[in-house]
Amino acid sequence: MMEQTIKKIKAVDKSITKEVEAYLDTLTKPPGSLGRLEELAVQLAEITGENFPQVTPPAIIVFAGDHGVVNEGVSAFPQAVTAQMVHNFLDGGSAINVLANQLEAFLEVVDVGVAETIERDGLVVEKIGFGTKNFAEEDALTKVEVEKAIRVGINMSEKVIGQGAKSLILGEMGIGNTTSSSAILAAVSGAEVSKVVGTGTGISSETLIKKQRVIEQALADRRPAKDDPLDILAKVGGLEIAAMVGAMLGGASRQTPILVDGFISTVAAILATKLCSKVRDYLIFGHHSQEAGHTFALALLDAKPLLNLNFRLGEGTGAAMAFPILEASTRILREMATFSSAGVSDAEKGNAEN
Numbered sequence: 389m390m391e392q393t394i395k396k397i398k399a400v401d402k403s404i405t406k407e408v409e410a411y412l413d414t415l416t417k418p419p420g421s422l423g424r425l426e427e428l429a430v431q432l433a434e435i436t437g438e439n440f441p442q443v444t445p446p447a448i449i450v451f452a453g454d455h456g457v458v459n460e461g462v463s464a465f466p467q468a469v470t471a472q473m474v475h476n477f478l479d480g481g482s483a484i485n486v487l488a489n490q491l492e493a494f495l496e497v498v499d500v501g502v503a504e505t506i507e508r509d510g511l512v513v514e515k516i517g518f519g520t521k522n523f524a525e526e527d528a529l530t531k532v533e534v535e536k537a538i539r540v541g542i543n544m545s546e547k548v549i550g551q552g553a554k555s556l557i558l559g560e561m562g563i564g565n566t567t568s569s570s571a572i573l574a575a576v577s578g579a580e581v582s583k584v585v586g587t588g589t590g591i592s593s594e595t596l597i598k599k600q601r602v603i604e605q606a607l608a609d610r611r612p613a614k615d616d617p618l619d620i621l622a623k624v625g626g627l628e629i630a631a632m633v634g635a636m637l638g639g640a641s642r643q644t645p646i647l648v649d650g651f652i653s654t655v656a657a658i659l660a661t662k663l664c665s666k667v668r669d670y671l672i673f674g675h676h677s678q679e680a681g682h683t684f685a686l687a688l689l690d691a692k693p694l695l696n697l698n699f700r701l702g703e704g705t706g707a708a709m710a711f712p713i714l715e716a717s718t719r720i721l722r723e724m725a726t727f728s729s730a731g732v733s734d735a736e737k738g739n740a741e742n
């Protein structure tokens with residue numbers, strides 16, 4: 389199924405680019421003066437193949453999963469917080485709930501691998517396992533589990549797009565997942581672990597050293613294949629990270645813009661683009677996270693995030709904050725007057741008259 393989805397992913401429509409750029413120059417502003425908003429408008433047109441793209445309504449999907457590596461003491465919070473936060477999402481009390489309400493976005497919460505059974509109305513239960521295995525001791529997942537989690541992500545994107553979502557905001561919840569993400573990033577890039585490890589939920593400097601050692605030892609023991617995203621996910625990955633990879637493939641296959649969140653989401657994006665390089669052009673990077681490895685992860689994708697709000701939360705919060713910028717870029721195209729419709733002199737005309 390993943391292969392079929394990848395086959396469906398088309399290169400974004402570059403035949404529309406010149407037309408949209410030219411149209412932007414007819415609007416009542418000096419050419420290019422709306423800077424990145426204009427670049428975004430062009431990118432959204434290329435993604436959707438439409439001169440007047442729509443990103444509203446957005447769908448927010450938060451994938452939750454646990455990590456066996458928490459047994460090594462690599463997070464500031466206990467594993468139980470993953471399930472507790474899933475309850476909080478369903479009760480409406482988390483940061484991403486607040487932003488979803490503000491954006492009037494539909495929020496889907498998906499249990500793809502929380503370590504506890506959660507039965508609640510409104511929760512999408514697609515549990516592939518009760519957390520991953522501790523990758524300090526054994527492979528986190530089997531290849532089959534990775535493939536199943538990717539499929540969950542693909543299905544979720546297809547579901548919300550089928551329900552009318554015009555853009556995707558992807559987020560995650562999983563205590564320990566910055567450890568998994570740093571391990572993935574080191575594996576896929578060959579970078580030193582020290583360059584891609586960070587404090588996650590706020591660990592001490594001693595714990596940070598331990599976290600780095602745990603990752604270094606695991607990479608030496610597990611030996612994930614650099615060019616094989618599925619092998620990397622199986623050896624040191626997570627179910628919610630694999631599901632995000634799938635959601636990105638699914639979104640791209642349906643020509644839908646995807647807002648990427650922070651460190652964990654960007655690591656998933658690196659894997660998705662490794663599986664299919666065409667995915668890159670469907671991605672818009674919401675914010676620059678405080679998590680240490682994010683700068684390096686963004687550079688690997690040559691990505692320039694829209695915001696820097698000193699966030700280090702996850703859940704899709706940084707991506708959600710950037711959504712109004714996307715919406716603005718589409719409204720510029722749809723709602724601004726042109727020089728001729730508004731009777732405003734354009735640059736050459738003005739010079740000619742002087």
Ligand SMILES: Cc1cc2ncn([C@H]3O[C@H](COP(=O)(O)O)[C@@H](O)[C@H]3O)c2cc1C
Binds near residue numbers: 702
């Ligand atoms: C209350 C709470 C809410 C969160 N929401 C997202 N995260 C974020 O922190 C976790 C990753 O950090 P680490 O690898 O250090 O455990 C993930 O769940 C991530 O989504 C949270 C963390 C906590 C404690």
Ligand SMILES: O=C(O)c1cccnc1
Binds near residue numbers: 682701
């Ligand atoms: O950037 C992120 O996504 C992030 C950073 C710290 C903790 N959780 C998530």
